[in-house]
Amino acid sequence: MSPVITLTLNPAIDETILLDRLSPGTVHRARSVAFHAGGKGVNVASCLADWGGIPVIAAGLLGRANEAPFARLFALKAIRDECLRVPGETRTNVKLAHAGETTDINLPGLEVTAESVRAVRERLLGLAAPGSVVLLAGSLPAGVDEGLYAELTASLAARGARVLLDSSGPPLARALAGGTPPWCIKPNRAELEALAGRRLPDAVTVRDAARGLLGRGVALVAVSLGAEGALFVTGEDCLHAALPPMRAASTVGAGDAMVAGIIAGIHAGEGIEGIARLGTAFAAAKLRAPGANLPERAVVEALAGAVIIQYEGVNAA
Ligand SMILES: Nc1ncnc2c1ncn2[C@@H]1O[C@H](COP(=O)(O)OP(=O)(O)O)[C@@H](O)[C@H]1O
Numbered sequence: 001m002s003p004v005i006t007l008t009l010n011p012a013i014d015e016t017i018l019l020d021r022l023s024p025g026t027v028h029r030a031r032s033v034a035f036h037a038g039g040k041g042v043n044v045a046s047c048l049a050d051w052g053g054i055p056v057i058a059a060g061l062l063g064r065a066n067e068a069p070f071a072r073l074f075a076l077k078a079i080r081d082e083c084l085r086v087p088g089e090t091r092t093n094v095k096l097a098h099a100g101e102t103t104d105i106n107l108p109g110l111e112v113t114a115e116s117v118r119a120v121r122e123r124l125l126g127l128a129a130p131g132s133v134v135l136l137a138g139s140l141p142a143g144v145d146e147g148l149y150a151e152l153t154a155s156l157a158a159r160g161a162r163v164l165l166d167s168s169g170p171p172l173a174r175a176l177a178g179g180t181p182p183w184c185i186k187p188n189r190a191e192l193e194a195l196a197g198r199r200l201p202d203a204v205t206v207r208d209a210a211r212g213l214l215g216r217g218v219a220l221v222a223v224s225l226g227a228e229g230a231l232f233v234t235g236e237d238c239l240h241a242a243l244p245p246m247r248a249a250s251t252v253g254a255g256d257a258m259v260a261g262i263i264a265g266i267h268a269g270e271g272i273e274g275i276a277r278l279g280t281a282f283a284a285a286k287l288r289a290p291g292a293n294l295p296e297r298a299v300v301e302a303l304a305g306a307v308i309i310q311y312e313g314v315n316a317a
């Protein structure tokens with residue numbers, strides 16, 4: 001079985017600070033603090049490893065000065081570590097968890113040299129084989145060309161890999177404007193609004209914007225909508241998937257868990273409904289605690305069975 005490869009060029013140690021409430025401009029006394037090795041591709045690798053049965057490779061960059069939490073995570077979960085070590089420290093992103101909501105403060109990250117990017121690119125292309133599922137995830141660190149994901153998508157597709165992209169802003173827009181778009185993207189509402197260049201206040205406007213992206217050659221657009229669930233749109237189907245809204249211990253990594261569920265569905269040869277069920281179940285299962293970890297498989301499978309699916313448009317009942 002060919003491994004799933006995740007790429008994280010801008011990893012992060014997530015510092016989750018638990019507050020009773022957030023009121024800007026005042027002094028807060030925190031209830032607790034916890035640190036987790038994260039960043040989008042790292043989180044996806046972590047959730048896939050918990051799910052089990054799929055070999056996972058984590059590629060990307062790590063600051064040598066504070067690599068220990070990442071090395072521990074990879075060793076603990078038997079994730080193959082193909083991350084290149086570079087001088088300096090991986091960023092620490094601050095996550096304020098308060099009353100079921102999270103406020104994220106994401107830092108720019110390491111300044112990266114062109115030589116490091118070239119080395120990671122070569123390692124990634126060397127790992128990819130025909131049929132590989134490759135996830136390119138997260139922001140790009142300072143100094144990296146905004147067209148990198150567009151170029152990597154094309155190079156990986158030329159090797160027969162299936163590329164998923166979970167990013168935002170210009171790197172995402174550039175990848176969608178390129179001649180070879182990714183097979184799947186998973187924007188949240190804000191990211192889709194930025195792509196569409198307009199507000200998307202309701203289900204109809206979200207669906208139309210997602211369909212617009214299919215026109216650019218993307219096969220699957222999954223739009224995550226927080227507690228409102230997610231929309232999964234392909235050329236044939238459009239469906240809404242959700243579990244009842246939960247009070248989250250931390251929403252950090254919920255989107256990444258959803259991407260991991262989508263990949264697990266693809267790996268299992270599921271159709272769009274199975275992919276939507278697993279994506280939604282992984283996300284809900286992650287919400288119960290900070291950190292990108294899943295509970296045992298039976299719990300996630302039970303959640304997948306409970307996901308409420310509503311078909312919209314041509315295939316609606
Ligand atoms: N409060 C919640 N209750 C139930 N499900 C949730 C909640 N928050 C997030 N989710 C699930 O997690 C998915 C991803 O969350 P979202 O916040 O949209 O992603 P991102 O972290 O990328 O912004 C959602 O589509 C939904 O399935």
Ligand SMILES: O=P(O)(O)OC[C@H]1O[C@](O)(COP(=O)(O)O)[C@@H](O)[C@@H]1O
Nearest residue numbers: 038039040093138139253254255256
């Ligand atoms: O690469 P970016 O866009 O700066 O985001 C990095 C942050 O996103 C996370 O991967 C969480 O992402 P999601 O909440 O979207 O799943 C954190 O671990 C990390 O701090």
